[in-house]
Amino acid sequence: MIAPSHRSRGETAEQILDTAEMLLQTRGYSAISYQHIAEVLGIRKASIHYHFPSKGELGIAVVDRYAARFQAALDDIAADQTRSALSMLAFYVGPYLEFAETPDRVCLCGALAGELMALPVELRARVEAFFVSHQAWLAGILERGVARGEFRLLDQPSKVARLIFGALQGGLIVKRTTGDIAQLHDVVTVVMAMLR
Template sequence: MVERYADRFGAALTAIAADTGQPAMTMLDRYLEPYLQFAGTPDRVCLCGALAGEMPALPAAMRDRVARFFAEHQAWLADILERGRRRGEFVLADEAPRVARLVFSALQGALLVKRTSGDDGQLDDVIAVLKRQLTGGTGAG
């Protein structure tokens, strides 16, 4: 199940990045869609994000796949962030891979906090602040 989930998400990332003519923010918005869908339900989170809290108890193969899922997403985000920086769409406060870690961690964390607190605005607020940061304070939330 984890393999299928990660593969589906990976295929979506490949498709998003393949359309090089679209703005980087549009690519990021498309990346955010599943997170927003998860947040729109009371009990859904990213499967790999949920499993990360249980890493010591998981079989080695599953731990490896969850870790690879995280690495793949962070690498994808770094590529999109760098693409946006090169095009003048994004202002990055640090190197793209480090900003990608921040973005990914903030999104995953926001889903877990929303699930725990029931605060429906949790993810929306995180996304709005991330977008403002990426656009140098000019992006709409």
């Protein structure tokens, strides 16, 4: 029985997070303001301060929600022992390819990492945790693929995971800049070829 996951936040708070997430992905942290978010939602700046008193807290809430959503999906996938490692990897690449299909979105943490030193330290820590956990997850999938005879790695799983993760983050950012969707597809193609 699947109960609808009760929200710990109200509707307005969720809309604020949605809008802030979109703006952070497209324009970054320093460039966005309460005014921008308020305009998109048709509300006033003060209403946002009611839900998220400071910009730093808002940024943290956005990243925490984003990372938790991602992590839940990764946990689900990795837990399914019947799936091939290849399909797990293909699953992981999915969100990146989806972002690549938008004109201006990249991974939230990839965008924030570009202006790392301008972020509140608590926010930096979140971005770091995101990178660390995703690379650990990838390394686990690669190890699994080796154990199942699906992958042949050029080096230790953790090192290959770093290459793949960096290539996805970097490839997505380059894709948005050049506007060429093939940028990320090519990266994924070569990554897959590398694992055989």
